[in-house]
Amino acid sequence: MKIGIISDTHDHLDNLDRALEKLEGQGIDLLCHLGDWNSPFIFDRVDEWAKKVGVSVKGVLGNNDGEIFKIVEQVRERWDVELVQYTLALKVGDKRVVLYHGTDARITKAFVKSGLYDVVLSGHTHEPSKKKVGEVLALNPGTLSGFSKKRGRLKEGELAVYDSNTHVAELLTFPTT
Numbered sequence: 001m002k003i004g005i006i007s008d009t010h011d012h013l014d015n016l017d018r019a020l021e022k023l024e025g026q027g028i029d030l031l032c033h034l035g036d037w038n039s040p041f042i043f044d045r046v047d048e049w050a051k052k053v054g055v056s057v058k059g060v061l062g063n064n065d066g067e068i069f070k071i072v073e074q075v076r077e078r079w080d081v082e083l084v085q086y087t088l089a090l091k092v093g094d095k096r097v098v099l100y101h102g103t104d105a106r107i108t109k110a111f112v113k114s115g116l117y118d119v120v121l122s123g124h125t126h127e128p129s130k131k132k133v134g135e136v137l138a139l140n141p142g143t144l145s146g147f148s149k150k151r152g153r154l155k156e157g158e159l160a161v162y163d164s165n166t167h168v169a170e171l172l173t174f175p176t177t
Helices: 011-023 040-053 068-078 105-114
Strands: 002-006 030-033 056-060 081-084 087-092 095-102 119-121 129-133 136-140 156-163 166-177
Touching: 002 011, 011 156, 011 166, 040 056, 056 095, 081 087, 081 105, 095 105, 095 136, 105 119, 105 136, 136 156
Parallel strands: 002 030, 030 056, 056 081, 095 119, 119 136
Antiparallel strands: 002 156, 087 095, 129 136, 156 166
16 A cells, blocks of 8 residues: 655645645555644645545644644545544554654654554654664655755655555655745
């Protein structure tokens, strides 16, 4: 099973559209969003895309998500989606995966060290990373926002694809607006 992984959209519709377009050619079965969607209209766009390509959506909220009550109401009424506030554990193929926004690096490290998960997905930092700690894959897809505190204005948006059959992840980029 292949997962498309995005994070830190921060209301950037153009970059979201480009990321989703990039994911269309990847053969994903599931889209995971790691938080900081920001506004309900981002959910509308993801919902429209997910229905068009026939994928499920799972996600967590981040520290910058506004209008949470509206978002939850929207998700409950219209989506075949699972959305939780802090962490979401799921099974992807035979892999145990946890989604966490990444607000506290100590928690992310604890997930990795715990051995409870094969894959730890986190965002928040706007810095893409992929590392293996023993057999655990820790993956941060980067940001769709086009901005990083460390790197400034970015010329490329960032996302990732994970294949549970091979236990391999790929960090991908696309031109930003």
